[in-house]
Amino acid sequence: MTAPLQNNLKTAAIRNHAAPTAVGRRPVRGKHLALLCLLPFALFFFAFQIAPLLWVTVNSLNTPEGWGLTNFQKIFGSKFYLQAIKHSLQISFWSSLFGIVIAILGSYSLRQVDSRLRDFVMAFSNMTSNFAGVPLAFAFVILLGFNGALTILLKQAGIIEDFNLYSKNGLIVLYTYFQIPLGVLLLYPAFDALREDWRESAALLGAGTWSYWRFIGLPVLTPALLGTFVILLANALGAYATVYYLTTGNFNVLPIRIAAMISGDISLDPHMASALAMVLVGLMGVITVVHQVLLKRSYHASR
Incomplete structure (x- = not known):
């Protein structure tokens, strides 16, 4: 087998071996980007939905006599x-x-x-x-x-x-x-x-x-x-x-x-x-x- 052919086979093998790693990294980056884009909505949802609901829940249990129902x-x-x-x-x-x-x-x-x-x-x-x-x-x-x-x-x-x-x-x-x-x-x-x-x-x-x-x-x-x-x-x-x-x-x-x-x-x-x-x-x-x-x-x- 000639030297140029051996080099081509080695290059192809390296590419085939590295391809799954590159493909595997793209979804991970995509997930991180999606989570980053979701962060402002999550903060907004917590600030104007979850936090007020928690505040109302806590205050509903507060009475002049203390905490209770x-x-x-x-x-x-x-x-x-x-x-x-x-x-x-x-x-x-x-x-x-x-x-x-x-x-x-x-x-x-x-x-x-x-x-x-x-x-x-x-x-x-x-x-x-x-x-x-x-x-x-x-x-x-x-x-x-x-x-x-x-x-x-x-x-x-x-x-x-x-x-x-x-x-x-x-x-x-x-x-x-x-x-x-x-x-x-x-x-x-x-x-x-x-x-x-x-x-x-x-x-x-x-x-x-x-x-x-x-x-x-x-x-x-x-x-x-x-x-x-x-x-x-x-x-x-x-x-x-x-x-x-x-x-x-x-x-x-x-x-x-x-x-x-x-x-x-x-x-x-x-x-x-x-x-x-x-x-x-x-x-x-x-x-x-x-x-x-x-x-x-x-x-x-x-x-």
Whole structure:
């Protein structure tokens, strides 16, 4: 074997031996770079999510008598606070239920219409999903207040005798309004998972519309429906500005009670406010756990 050929073989062997090391180092560098890029987000998340939650948790256990569960005992032993929890859950549940039903119908209908109308409705939904707080409360007072334009028209038409926007039912209507656009934005992409040939195949096999939605459509959409419902619940449970400016803080829901205890001159009690906030966090935790259990059941049932 000639000397040039031996040198070429040695060079090739060295390259083949060194290649895995170089390839093996690139993923390590990529991971380090990814972790470095993730660091600002992690710091931001800890500073504005984890740290405040820890602070609220610690303060919820602080009482004038010392550390303990006294604040939570007062909450669950008081009819006033239990009423706030009940009202928050009722308004959140019914507004989320009505909102997601209307959002399902709206999202499915958007799939069947012209693209220009679809784009307009989606843009409008994106805009109205951020229409909340004082402007929304003011708009509903003009429309559905005691002397609102729509209230007077419905009374003259004999459709309703009376409507109290400032009651629990009125708040459910108000909450449902800002739940619908958010539900449409979240559910509209989920309908991409339904393929048209599935419907055609089901029809060829003799399945009707109800059978198609029961055995194909709804099982496919179940994860998106449950996830959207949980998001709508969280959106309603934490709503504060709209209900405050509509009822001037006189309706008994958890966000109003929490705000009253950290900004009120008479009932200033930040530790009790922290305990109520932890109750709100606990409610969302229970809802999230139930959501995960239902997701697992739907996953196993669809297999």
